[in-house]
Structures are given as structure tokens and as C-alpha cells.
Amino acid sequence: MTISIQKTMCGLGASLALATSLIAQERQAEDQTPTGKFLTAVEVKPILGATQANWIAVREWEGQDLLYFTHLLSWRCGIYEIRYSINEEAPQLWPFPECDPDTYTVGVIPEGTAIYAEMPLRSVDTVTIELLYDDLTTESARFARESVLIP
Numbered sequence: 001m002t003i004s005i006q007k008t009m010c011g012l013g014a015s016l017a018l019a020t021s022l023i024a025q026e027r028q029a030e031d032q033t034p035t036g037k038f039l040t041a042v043e044v045k046p047i048l049g050a051t052q053a054n055w056i057a058v059r060e061w062e063g064q065d066l067l068y069f070t071h072l073l074s075w076r077c078g079i080y081e082i083r084y085s086i087n088e089e090a091p092q093l094w095p096f097p098e099c100d101p102d103t104y105t106v107g108v109i110p111e112g113t114a115i116y117a118e119m120p121l122r123s124v125d126t127v128t129i130e131l132l133y134d135d136l137t138t139e140s141a142r143f144a145r146e147s148v149l150i151p
Contacts, residue, residue, distance in 0.1 A: 030134040041133035044078035059150040065119040074107045081132040
């Protein structure tokens with residue numbers, strides 16, 4: 001099995017970067033002092049970098065493609081924004097609850113949080129993800145369907 005993940009800054013990647021950079025101008029970097037609780041970019045970036053192949057998953061279910069964001073949502077503290085693009089279309093912002101440092105536990109996704117997007121069956125060929133971390137850095141990856149398809 002070959003995993004096709006590409007970091008890109010041209011074409012769609014540049015569009016995502018531009019959109020994110022405009023949003024980043026409105027935000028301020030968070031304090032990056034490590035807490036041991038995985039609350040900041042400095043703590044979650046190494047984990048997300050090592051597990052990049054798991055950022056998303058696609059599943060064919062009941063006549064639809066479901067695009068899962070579960071892994072990213074499990075490590076959401078330290079992330080300001082998740083942007084995604086299907087088949088190089090315009091990027092969209094994936095909504096998720098802000099990190100509450102008093103109640104956050106790695107791997108726990110708050111009840112009621114949307115964990116997947118629904119699309120027509122076999123319509124997802126590629127997915128580009130860009131993360132805006134709370135230190136105002138970004139990271140992006142492009143995934144081919146066959147690399148993230150759940151059997």
C-alpha cells in the first residue's frame with residue numbers, strides 16, 4: 001500500500017495558504033509554553049506530523065462518501081482552523097469546538113461535534129487539508145482517495 005501525501009504551495013495549496021494567511025492576520029499566536037497536556041501547537045505539531053497519513057479518512061457508506069476528520073478533532077487543541085478542499089475545489093472551513101484547557105483530554109471529541117462530511121458516492125478523488133496552528137504556522141497535505149479509503 002502506498003500512501004500519497006504531498007505538501008504543496010502551488011495551485012490549490014497557494015489558495016489555501018492565502019486564505020489562511022488572511023485569517024491568521026486576525027488572530028494572535030498563543031503562548032507556546034509546553035503544558036504536558038497537548039494544548040498548544042508546540043505540543044501537537046510533532047504528533048500530527050508523525051501521524052499525517054491519518055489526518056482524514058474516506059468511507060463509502062450507505063450510498064455516500066463520508067470524509068472523516070476524527071483524528072484531527074482528537075488533537076484539536078493547538079489548532080485554530082482546519083480547512084479542506086475536495087478535488088481542488090474552493091477550500092472550506094471545518095467547524096470544531098475551541099479547546100477548553102480545563103476539560104480537554106486527548107482523543108475525546110465533545111458530544112455533538114460533527115466528525116464527517118457527506119458527499120455523493122465515489123465523488124472524492126483528492127482531499128487537501130491545511131491546518132492553522134495556534135502559533136500561526138500552517139501545515140498542509142494532499143491525500144489521494146485510495147490512500148485514505150477505509151475498506
